[in-house]
Amino acid sequence: MKVALAQLNYIPGNIRYNTGKIITAIEEAHNYGADLVIFSELAIIGYPALDILNMQEIITECMSAVKEIATCTNEIAVIVGGPSHNTGVYGKSLHNTAFFIHEGRIKAMVNKTLLPTYDVFDENRYFEPGDTFFPVDFKGKKIALTVCEDIWEEQPCGDKGNVRLYGVTPLDELMRHNPDFIVNIAANPFSHSRIKIRESIFRENARKYHLPLISVNQVGGYTDLLFDGSSTVIDANGNVTEKLPAFEEALRVIEIPSMASGTPEENSTDVFPTIHKALVTGIRDYFNKSGIKKAVVGLSGGIDSAVVLALASEALGNDNTLAVLMPSCYSSSHSVTDAVEMTRRNNIPHHIVEIEKARLAFDGMLSPFFRERESDITEENIQARIRAVILMAFSNKFGHMVLNTSNKSEAAVGYGTLYGDMCGGLSVIGDLYKTEVYKLAAEINSTREIIPVNIINKPPSAELKPDQFDTDSLPPYEILDSILYRHIELERSAEKIIAEGFDSDVVNKVIRLVRNNEYKRRQSPPPLRVSSRAFGSGRRIPIVSKY
């Protein structure tokens, strides 16, 4: 049997666009001689569609799309994900369904049983779980058809190890009918730690049931969530026989591996090339799917904005990227020369807008009220906010979108100005700790010096007052990031982190800063998610609380 894996990039809620893509791929797969073509989870509506799933007319449109798809299935069978109505007497109004369509008709509907409701996932909000388990018959074979989480018997859960969230194991149920192979349609988001875990889950399932497994994942950027695709075919011995590319659309026709034919597990090495690709995809898709062409970046001469500019230029083209340099009287001379050098090397247009006039204007306007007070963080924030006003003015005047340049370390401890350097439509490196930003910069520079090494080598500074360095307010980033990773990703308490040997004053200070800056993060642009725990929808803390 020839099976096509269709790894495509969808737009949430745009049923017409998604269905058009699906139908084109069906035709293509048919031309390649495939008997069956497999699309990803909820392909028709895109993942995550969130509360668009509550809009009745959109669900009606999805059902019409399934019918339209059915008209293309006289010769080829299709497995495609979409929402379907729950026809039971109770429960959420929808199921998360894998449609098996052939000969112009829906031959089977398999409803997802295990509905992830943790981290960035909210599936219990929309879907009623499936509770029947039967394979799909096709050309004398029985397909164990599953949706994403259905083949995850346990979930990796940081320090808690693997946890078992559900009382049923769909594959165990399906095995009673002796299926011939497993199909898993997925919308499995990227994180740099997840890729390896995901592949090992595929391998374990194939080995455990001694069946080949085909998993098709969606690809692309979906606001903050990135999907790498990496659709995979595994033989019955748990070896990979096919792997579709990461962060690219692809259609590949394969024969179902009947015996051991794959390669043993590769040792994934450096994650930064993948993170690089992920972030470029995230920018490109945010812009493409929103119909925005151009980006503007405030280029300070520091590493964060340089990395963001490099990624933006790669994603959108150097001509579609504008750098704005906004030096103040506190900017060092190398800030401007390094920034200009960065734009020159990469042929990126730039403007220099000195902020001194605005700074003096605010000074004059506010001094009658502030007169007796020392200069403090207020005046530093004013500079950052003047820069935001300028960037947003370029955005409003020319239609560029401002890219945010904050990193995860800053976002965590609130080392940034709300409505200042925290502005922008999308946070590009908001899920990378500062120490990771350095590694990404090295990766970006691996073939040529895109980012001048001067920018990489200087000590980090906000340059909002004379001779200011980040380490004046914060612990060195190696220590800060180690603490943050343990607290955010691994959810360790201060006590546990201190017990690991970190200084207790530093740990308590860092965690207090994380806690007290929830209000800033709530108003931040969405960060492109590359870790297992990004700020945003994956981490929900009440602003007013004490813990």
Add this chain to the structure above:
Amino acid sequence: MKVALAQLNYIPGNIRYNTGKIITAIEEAHNYGADLVIFSELAIIGYPALDILNMQEIITECMSAVKEIATCTNEIAVIVGGPSHNTGVYGKSLHNTAFFIHEGRIKAMVNKTLLPTYDVFDENRYFEPGDTFFPVDFKGKKIALTVCEDIWEEQPCGDKGNVRLYGVTPLDELMRHNPDFIVNIAANPFSHSRIKIRESIFRENARKYHLPLISVNQVGGYTDLLFDGSSTVIDANGNVTEKLPAFEEALRVIEIPSMASGTPEENSTDVFPTIHKALVTGIRDYFNKSGIKKAVVGLSGGIDSAVVLALASEALGNDNTLAVLMPSCYSSSHSVTDAVEMTRRNNIPHHIVEIEKARLAFDGMLSPFFRERESDITEENIQARIRAVILMAFSNKFGHMVLNTSNKSEAAVGYGTLYGDMCGGLSVIGDLYKTEVYKLAAEINSTREIIPVNIINKPPSAELKPDQFDTDSLPPYEILDSILYRHIELERSAEKIIAEGFDSDVVNKVIRLVRNNEYKRRQSPPPLRVSSRAFGSGRRIPIVSKY
């Protein structure tokens, strides 16, 4: 049997504070001669605690708190809500539990069975449902103990009518054991349409099972969510015998009503006195619980900022409220005089900061780049952003929190400037449509003219260019708000709204604006929720999408 209802105001995650309050109330109830004191759902950790529930050490602290509470129960029994560990072999790590504690020991634990996961609720994210049903024995009586949603057999769901989300009805199960009365501990948030529905659910349950019902709700502001309390006792005929006050802490000792003794359903009339109380509570608790004393409001001379200032002054005291007037060359003379008159009448300190200098500075800085372009929305936004810089400067310098003054109509259609008038730590009237803001202003003025009528009577204008009125860009608010209410609260599609007789161009334009401004709302301060569908956690739309 004498029962005390303890309607208290908690802080999410602050176990020590919450437990202290609970223990004080137990002692007080004991002094009043109560046999049993009832606290609300998850009282120990506060509701909603969101991902604080994932922090293992906090859960450990909660369990210690239960033990500490137990030491106070030698003579009085306690029903109190808190998280407990799921000891099963699978599932989420916690239950949402009602603890029945007496004679120094936990005598029973009842786990919530129906876990709301819709609108602002995410309970499936944290909790495993309960699945056993037994009454609690106390002094010869059997108590049917339930947690909030457990007594909601059906959920009101806008245009879809009542829907049945769950396959089990806990009270039906409990009735097999012939209980004597029903206790429901709740964290049931306020919305102006919900109050009546909630009471009717209580009444229906009491009538259906012919049993008295006691419901205890938490009270106060919890970031965006407001809880009115309104804890209620119903007799076996479905009549109210006791009702605790809205938006106030209270401890009341009652006798369980043995027969028909209550009053028939009252017809609730005007909701605006309650909304008024709700918003004042929301401001006060945000500040109190965060340890912030003072607020600053940008006072434009229009109705929105006047209403916010009036509410802030009532919540925090006139001396703790600062009004900043920031006129530009486009401000009408009445803007300043009306605004000053408002502060004078209410004894609120104010400053006047002209923004012209900053406007000219930005003009000069940007004109080399904008030279050939007409003046447009860019220049209007710059004015709004200059005002935000000024407000935030007062905030940074003096520790005042900026209160946001946007209304729901503006937030819906994006009629506001990101990092400009959309700034602030809390959105006070962000869940009130403009037409509702007028009604609230009338309510605020019902005893004396707190807001000068001039401010209320003038046509709405952003005053960002000469002779500008809101109706230049938007339909009249009566029409706009009618369309928005149908689309946001009732989730009606454009087609349905047009079919009701609204102009199709207007409807399509309004809904397009709602859709296209998701990115602005994502970066908005949390709005105090008073309706059945507020922007924020109750409405989740992907920024990059098309529907």
